[in-house]
Amino acid sequence: MRAQLSMLSGYGGKAPAALLLDTERGRVLLDVGGPLEAGLERGWLWPGDRPVDAVVISHDHVDHIGAIDLVPAGTPVYATAPVGAALPDGVTYRELPLNGEIELAGMRIRTGQAGHSLGGVWLHFDIGGGLFYSGDFSLESTLFRFDAPPVAELALLDASYGLYDQPQSQCRAGLLERLNRPTLLPVPASGRALEMALWLEEAGIRWSMDATCRSQLERLKTLPQACFQPGVAGRLAGLGAPVELEQAQVALVGSPEGIGPLIEELMTQGQHQVIYTGYLPPKARGDVERGDADWLRWNVHPRCSDLVRLADQLKARRVVPLFTALEAHEPWRALLGDRLFMPNTPSILLS
Template identity: 45%
Template sequence: MSTHIHLLSGLGDKGPAAIVVETNGKRLLLDAGGALHPGESITWAGGLDVDAMLISHDHIDHIGGVAELPETIPLYCTPLVANALPKHRAWQPLPARGSLMVEGIKVTTGQAGHSLGGVWLHLDVDGGIFYSGDACFESRLFPFDTPPAAHTALLDGSYGNYDQPQENCLQAICQQLEQPLVLPVPETGRALEMALWLSEEADRRQLPFAIDPIIRDNLAALLALPSDLRRPGLDSAISALLKRQSASQPVLRLVSDRNDTPDQWPNYQLLHTGYLTPERQAQLAAGEVRWQRWNVHLRASHLVALADQLRATQVVPLFTPLTGNCLSDWQQRLGQRLCTHRSLEIHPHTAGRSTAHLTV
């Protein structure tokens, strides 16, 4: 029996993540992403029939569509990710690192290096299907676990052909720290490692610093996890930051992103470090806000390295444009392994070499 992969959303551009894997008579949904932009609706969930859903992490473009699906669908996620589910939504635990059976299919998870409670997913069917969700090799705080081999790799390509190391990003941010700044960030993602880094920089420059209470709470939640679920050597720094009071008149403020706008922070400059909505792109073009990336996704060479590590023979870069020069760049990097079709079919007797077919 063939395995079919249906990329409902997230192929060809930055958008909600929603992928159905149909195998052994079962249909599993990998992530249930919501709209990235305020006021937008999602279209992938209409009439969807699946046996279970697996959520990689709690960011809106991976979990925000759960409310659009029937509550009778079994949902699997880690306990920390469950905190972001709609109130009273039933769920079953995914291990932070380990394996379980879901609808008769072995699912293995590991740390994805991106966010608190976030995992990658590996399905043990037809040579292996690996889905990274959002992933990063460069986090100072979150580890990335080596996954099992997989014939098919569905990988976080959010950064396209961008390939600058994290150290370059830190140097660029350092040049902007001598003025009052507000940095809005996802509270379970880069917020935690940025809190550590910014507190060190603030001390070095003798600048008053503050972080949102919810970011502080999430740092405490991270510290309460088994020590192998965070990078080694940082526990004392996390503990010290948790004991430290936020300054009453800070020059640097790390805040949970609540769609902050410049008029909400009249005495500060907003510095964004991640994805910009169209509204924020307009603010950046008008000089109303600043932007400097902090790496939280796989950069291009790391995506290729992960595909190599998996020994994948078909690779789908997700959440990235796949036209024009962008497509040419992926073709050059991945060669015959590159798949850009919205539906893939894997035959058991040929798993191990490229078997992707376009389904119209």
């Protein structure tokens, strides 16, 4: 089957994800990403020349699902059950397996968990020698599992961290050294918050979490074991914040409205240090620049060595790094060798 892949957004920089797969049998849009920050341009347009037959969502983070409002009414949207729960009313939802396969637009699509977020999956299309789209992925999560994928000739891989290669063990060690005084960790409730909670519990640190994180924890306790790394479901079942937020040595704060009034008060009083561990929206950047907070990375995307490891596993002949700047060709060439594929246009013919 002949096909054309158009990378509408996400190729050549940290930008929302949107990729259009156009085949003889139909058109499928992979992800509908919105900007990471309010006020920024989305950077891509809905393909309006011909109807899109279906949308497939890799996971529910804003840069992969934030433009869901663009999807025309009645267009099927495929997502896993945990991601489907985040879809707005009115969307024509179809369930995508966490690990399995479906037939769509004349193609066999295989899925597997991507280790990055709850219900997040990679996608493998049975076209030519195989097309693999990782969405966002991680090989280091102790909470979310990564399922081994089948072989693919062309691999479109999350490279959000660029050429960064520090292992998660070093990230944890660096953060642990800083937890010698009351600390606030603003974190995504559906992502690293609960992985950190398990880590803090194991380390014997007095921790707590806000209502947003607690709600997500209760949700995770109801999900099947297949959503997590082996043994994690049992650990989650016994997990509960041991103290109130203001009494904790480490407070995990996942409020979508920001840090929230209680935490703002604690910050103003200077009783707690604030450490950000991921993407910095404008307020967080301002906190760090003014010296009101620090930033230490907690890996949720692949290191460059993980990129190579996955490319090896896929036996990929062509690898396209996504969601990262690619101006410096030589370091990428040194990393991936002849497998590095940087097309001059964001369109690839497949057969």
